[in-house]
Amino acid sequence: MSRPGSNSWEAPVARVCPCIPGTGTRVMGDCSQAAVAGVPELLSACRGLHTSAACCKNRAARVRVGKGDKPVTYEQAHPPHYIAHRKGWLSLHTSNLDGEQGAAERTVEDVFIRKFLYGTFPGCLADEVVIKRRANQLVICMVVLQRLAPSKMYFLVGYTEALLSAFYKCPVRLCLQTLPAKQVYKYI
């Protein structure tokens, strides 16, 4: 913060100011307030940092509201704070219990598996992939659209199982459920 009267200019620090979220209130950095107060030396040398409340909004796993024509599934419609209240967990394993090892490894595996499946079944995934671990077995449950021919689907299933078993050195099972179209929960 540059003191009035000093010639040096310090870069203003961005402040997170308490403000009502949702309102577009602008909060000026203190530098510009000093300028507003009319200290002549600072008017030209100071630039205020404007922060607005929109940046503080939480965007994690939330589908933004539209005109009422956007179909969303149950999974998409509920933001993360509904986990354990209206939603379950997409990935089930025991590593997150007290005293258990390997939580980080399982999480990294999960991320890879989801990306891999998203690419292997192009445009076919109706909803998120559910990953369950039973002892060392990996059970991957998917809800798939009936876009591909059954023979192609079977090939992709076998390919995925073989490749993932080779990667993770454990038995991998894919359990598919096919739907003609995505299950819409509501339109937002």
Next chain:
Amino acid sequence: MEMFQNPGLKKMIFSIQYHQPSTWEASLIEVQPVKTESNKTGKTSGKSRKQVLNPRTTKMTVDQDWMSVYPAAAPFKPSAVPLPIRMGYPVEKGVPMAKDGNLELIKIPNFLHLTPVAIKKHCGVLKDFCTEWPKALDSDEKCEKHFPIEIETSSYVSAGPSLYNPKARTVTLKIRLSKLNLNDHAKKKFIRLVGERYCKNTDLLTITTDRCPLQRQNYDYTMYLLTVLYHESWKTEDWEKKKTEADMEEYIWEKSRSEKNILKTLLQIKASEKTAEVTQEDLLCSEEVENYKKSVVALKNEGDTKNNLSHYKEAVKKLLKLI
């Protein structure tokens, strides 16, 4: 409704709902609208005609074998479970989502493979691999008599491909010292050697090892420790003869200061009374001295209880003939 008369399925009826639906849908079993029967070759004629199989629920009989539908733990399959289950938080003026494509039903673990019939069958198969408990060991005392050593080990299973858990290598050995053949000196030496691992109240020695990387090695190490302790406690080293009174675990009256003092006092009394010469052995054997000895030993070993103190008082009075 006939579906629900199957005793195996009856216990399985559950409907996870947050709202009661307005119409009672339990009586209706929805069938997926099917366009055509499946074609084995999978050839699409002209425009893509979706060839989707009828769900298995339409082909199920009332008295089917449920174990063939769910033989092992499997995720929820709406086409194989003939129950009209709904799950989910409903929209306003709506009902929970149906079972088709319902991710919530897939996420939760289900026990559809664990009907009582299935469990009974499974146990029946496992019984062939089991042996009966020996009839001769029908009480705890007999078990302890024939098998005095108790070994405790743990193995761990966890999600993930690795078998190895660092907690799996600890081995605990438990044995009562009364089962070991130790004389007085050996027992005292043994207890000194093991220190904290011995519990006086239960007479239980507990040795826990985890210094070796494998469980097998830790087990061998505990057995080795037990053997070494046993043999060492029977040996008497030269320096053990230098055991002083301060080293004693419990108070022994023979050759103690209390004995010397009391004998000196009594001899002086006898000498002053000018009675016949009484020898030390006679003094020691007399009843009063015996009483005194018992009270002193009790005081020193057990501590100052009301009983002990009163006992000591009586003994002293009798000894010095002060009553």
